Amino acid sequence: MTANLYQPISGEIVEIIDESPTIKSFVVVPAEEFKFETGQFVELTLPGEGEAPFTPSSSPADTEKMEITIMKAGRVTSLLHECGKGQMVGIRGPYGNGYPLEDYLGKEIYIVGGGVGLAPIRSLFLTLTDRIGDFKSVVCRFGARTPADFIYKNTLFGAWREIDGVDIKLTVDNADDNWTGNVGVVTTILKPDDVNVKEAVAVVCGPPIMMKFATLKLLEYGFGPERIYLSMEKNMSCGIGKCGHCMLGKYYVCKDGPVFTYEQIKGYRNIWD
Ligand SMILES: Cc1cc2nc3c(=O)[nH]c(=O)nc-3n(C[C@H](O)[C@H](O)[C@H](O)COP(=O)(O)OP(=O)(O)OC[C@H]3O[C@@H](n4cnc5c(N)ncnc54)[C@H](O)[C@@H]3O)c2cc1C
Ligand code: FES
Structure with a gap:
C-alpha cells in the first residue's frame, strides 16, 4: 500500500472490458502493491484531466x-472511457470503511443490487465466496434496465451460479426476445422467504431510487435497520474528510462511509438524493 494515503501512486491500464453500452471495467496494475478492504473506494486520476x-x-x-x-x-x-491499454492513471486511497465482514460471519447474506451498483457487490461477492464456508449462504437479487445492461455477464449467467451456497436471481425492467427471467424492478424479486430474516444481513447497492425501495421492502420483511448495509454515493471532492462536499447528516461519506447501516442514516433528510 502507498505510504501516504493522500499521495496518488501510478497505475497502468492493462485491460479494458466492455461490460454494457455505458459501462467498462478497467484492469489497473498499480506501481506498487495496493491493499484495500471490500467496499472501500479509491480516487482515480486521469492525469491532466481530473x-x-x-x-x-x-x-x-x-x-x-x-x-x-x-x-x-x-x-x-467519459474521458476514462476513451482511454486505451497502456494509459497511466493515478490511484489514491483506499478511503472510507468497507463491509464489516466479521459481523456477517455465520449469517445469510442477502445482496440486492442494480446497474453499476454491482461493482462494489462484485468485490464483496468474490470476498464472500472465497470463504463461503464462513457464511450460511449468499443470496443475490440483481436488476438491470435490459439484459444488455447487466455487467459481469459471463460470471453472472455462468460460474457464479455454480458455487455451492450461492443463489442468484435476476430481473430486467425491459426484456428482449431471449430473456426468460423475471421482468420488473428489483423489488419484484425480493420475496419474504428468500432468506431467514432472523439469521440474515442485507447489503444494498445501486441507483438511489432502487436503494430506497429495496430498503423499504427489507424493512417490511422484518430486517432491522441495523442489519441493512447501504453503500452510499455523494458528490465528493477531497475524499479525506476535509471539504465537506459529501456530508450526510453528521457523517462524511468519504470518511465514515461509504458503507452505512440504515440505522445510522435513517434520520437524515434527502438520503436517497
Ligand atoms: C464512494 C463512491 C464510489 C463510487 N464508485 C463508483 C464505481 O465503482 N463505478 C462508477 O461508475 N461510479 C462510481 N461512483 C460514481 C462516480 O464517482 C461518478 O460517476 C463520477 O464521479 C462522475 O464523474 P464525472 O467527471 O464523469 O461526472 P461529472 O461531469 O462530474 O458529473 C456528471 C453528473 O454526475 C453527477 N456526479 C458527479 N459525481 C458524482 C458522485 N460521486 N456520485 C453521484 N453522482 C455524481 C453530477 O452531479 C452530474 O450530474 C462512486 C461514487 C462514490 C462517491
Ligand atoms: S469528499 Fe471532502 S469531506 Fe468528503
Whole structure:
C-alpha cells in the first residue's frame, strides 16, 4: 500500500472490458502493491484531466492488480472511457470503511443490487465466496434496465451460479426476445422467504431510487435497520474528510462511509438524493 494515503501512486491500464453500452471495467496494475478492504473506494486520476471516486470491483485478495468498473456519467468518466491499454492513471486511497465482514460471519447474506451498483457487490461477492464456508449462504437479487445492461455477464449467467451456497436471481425492467427471467424492478424479486430474516444481513447497492425501495421492502420483511448495509454515493471532492462536499447528516461519506447501516442514516433528510 502507498505510504501516504493522500499521495496518488501510478497505475497502468492493462485491460479494458466492455461490460454494457455505458459501462467498462478497467484492469489497473498499480506501481506498487495496493491493499484495500471490500467496499472501500479509491480516487482515480486521469492525469491532466481530473479524478473521481470508484469502488474497486475486484477481490481485495489480489493486491497486484485492481479492477475498476466505470459508468459513463460526465466529464472524467467519459474521458476514462476513451482511454486505451497502456494509459497511466493515478490511484489514491483506499478511503472510507468497507463491509464489516466479521459481523456477517455465520449469517445469510442477502445482496440486492442494480446497474453499476454491482461493482462494489462484485468485490464483496468474490470476498464472500472465497470463504463461503464462513457464511450460511449468499443470496443475490440483481436488476438491470435490459439484459444488455447487466455487467459481469459471463460470471453472472455462468460460474457464479455454480458455487455451492450461492443463489442468484435476476430481473430486467425491459426484456428482449431471449430473456426468460423475471421482468420488473428489483423489488419484484425480493420475496419474504428468500432468506431467514432472523439469521440474515442485507447489503444494498445501486441507483438511489432502487436503494430506497429495496430498503423499504427489507424493512417490511422484518430486517432491522441495523442489519441493512447501504453503500452510499455523494458528490465528493477531497475524499479525506476535509471539504465537506459529501456530508450526510453528521457523517462524511468519504470518511465514515461509504458503507452505512440504515440505522445510522435513517434520520437524515434527502438520503436517497
Ligand atoms: C464512494 C463512491 C464510489 C463510487 N464508485 C463508483 C464505481 O465503482 N463505478 C462508477 O461508475 N461510479 C462510481 N461512483 C460514481 C462516480 O464517482 C461518478 O460517476 C463520477 O464521479 C462522475 O464523474 P464525472 O467527471 O464523469 O461526472 P461529472 O461531469 O462530474 O458529473 C456528471 C453528473 O454526475 C453527477 N456526479 C458527479 N459525481 C458524482 C458522485 N460521486 N456520485 C453521484 N453522482 C455524481 C453530477 O452531479 C452530474 O450530474 C462512486 C461514487 C462514490 C462517491
Ligand atoms: S469528499 Fe471532502 S469531506 Fe468528503
